[in-house]
Amino acid sequence: MAVGYARGIPLALKVLGSFLLDKKIEVWRSAMDKLKRIPHMDVQKVLRITYDGLDDETQNIFLDIACFFKGKDVGLVKEFLDACGFFSEIGISTVIDKSMLTISNDNKIMMHDLLQAMGREIVRQESIENPRKRSRLWHHEDIYHVLTKNTVRFGETLA
Structure with missing residues (x-):
């Protein structure tokens, strides 16, 4: 079925x-x-x-990887995610168990292009018209738009 x-x-x-x-x-x-x-x-x-079906934290880990970390060293990604307050070991393991990620022989995080596109579309749907309201920015045109068309307040991050 x-x-x-x-x-x-x-x-x-x-x-x-x-x-x-x-x-x-x-x-x-x-x-x-x-x-x-x-x-x-x-x-x-x-x-x-x-x-x-993923919990909120694991969804966030998936979205971060889809937007920023595909093809990056898994150790570096875990350090970054841990520094952001995530439990990277559990989260990445869960995403791997769901067949949404793999780790290559040279310890790079791999994700199918369709899954990456889905993750980025989820983020884009947060605010189609206003990239400033999205949780993550990865595309240079969106980043340029936010930096030149909108003001970024002290202490805000773009990604």
Whole structure:
């Protein structure tokens, strides 16, 4: 049943399977009901189901990685996340368990382009018209807009 809803797309199958692993049958049914309502199967909507199942801290870790840290050294990323008050070891491990991240042989954080695009779109949707209201800025045009068109108050951060 899940194979049909994921349209056979390997990434969607892997992420959805990781989300449903060890879940009760009621969760499976609920997920399948939700997938039935997605018209013409948008892969990002399938991936979003797993993102929505993460706790707030793990969602933030996922978004930080999608916006800033794809391809970066995992040790450096953990240091940064820990300095921001996150529990990086648990959070990154959870995102890996959900098949939303991998660590390469040379200790780089790897993320599929579709997952990165989904994460960045989640942030963009926070404020489509006003980048200043977004939780993260990574695109040079948005950063330029915020720095030149808006004032940044002392103590505010852009990313």
